[in-house]
Amino acid sequence: MTYSIQQLAQLANVSPRTLRYYDQIGLLPAQRNPTNGYREYSAAAVDRLQLIRYFQAFDFSLAQIQALMGQSPAEQTAVLAAQRTKLQAKRDHLTTLLNTLDRTLAARNGGPQMTDSEKFAAFKHQALADNEQQFGDEARQRYGQDAVTASQQKFAALSATDYQAMQETEAALITQLKAVTVSQDLSSPAAQEVYRLHRQWLCFTWNNYTPERHRGLAQLYLADERFAWYYNQRVGLPNATETLAAIIQRYAR
Known part of the structure; x- marks a missing residue:
């Protein structure tokens, strides 16, 4: 027609x-x-x-x-498929958030009480959705679909205690990273602690940590302005990401 x-x-x-x-x-x-x-x-x-x-x-x-x-049909299809994955993650997050909110309201009105893990399920899904939106494509290109899926599943399965420990580990990492970013002493105990904390933080979701993969992530931090913005913004200094990458390259052996 x-x-x-x-x-x-x-x-x-x-x-x-x-x-x-x-x-x-x-x-x-x-x-x-x-x-x-x-x-x-x-x-x-x-x-x-x-x-x-x-x-x-x-x-x-x-x-x-x-x-x-101007790309090939196969390349266009791949872009559409990636967008579908993001939409699905967003839909799943909203469903989880709605269900958790309904249960929270019911509990506040005298209904069945939620476990500690259930209370934080929606926030874990939010973190997954945000990470997928920002970094999903790059993660799949670098590590493959299976590795990304396994990491997401491990994060989603974190207990309330482990989830809290992960947040505390990142908070400690940011504190130490700020100190090293100011001093620029990469041989200091604080720099070594930054490496240890960053590795520990990664292992909450990484199933197969290796120093090589850690160094590869440091390269991604430098190459992708979104990663740079995240750490620079969290630390409050414009060269925090560069400092973190240098620490990883020095100690991930």
Whole structure:
């Protein structure tokens, strides 16, 4: 079936002006009716517009969408699959949060009381969802799907005691890292403690820790500005991530 610009705009819930702009920039080229010169859109164009709308829903910029539309079908499918994984994680988190909230409200109104582990289940799911959103793609590329899944399962299975210990370990890590970031003494006991605490923190979720993987993570910290922002923001110093990476490279042997 061939659509006019008005028909396709109505079908896709976009404006004709948007479709004309997409045609002008080559994002969604239109055919021309040989009789009147009006824009027309084939079934292939409909499929292409659906893909564009998906990428828009996933908050890709127009420049990113143009680049994605130039990739192979297999590469586009991989991007869609990755977005589905993120959506599923978000859905699961919201379901867990809603269920936990319902049980909390019931308990506060005299209903069955929750265990300590159940009280914190939603927050663990939130951490998983946030991590998936920010770093899921990179983690799979570096470590593989099986390793990522195993790490997520280990984190989700943490007891209330272990979950609290993980939070305390990270808090201690940030305190020590701030001191070393200020002193820049990588041979100090504080620097060695930073390494020990970071390794301990990783092992709450890593099933197969190795120094090599730890050093690889340090490289990722330096290469990805999102990791850099996290540690710099937590410590409150602009070179905290760089300091942490240097400590890992020095002691992870």
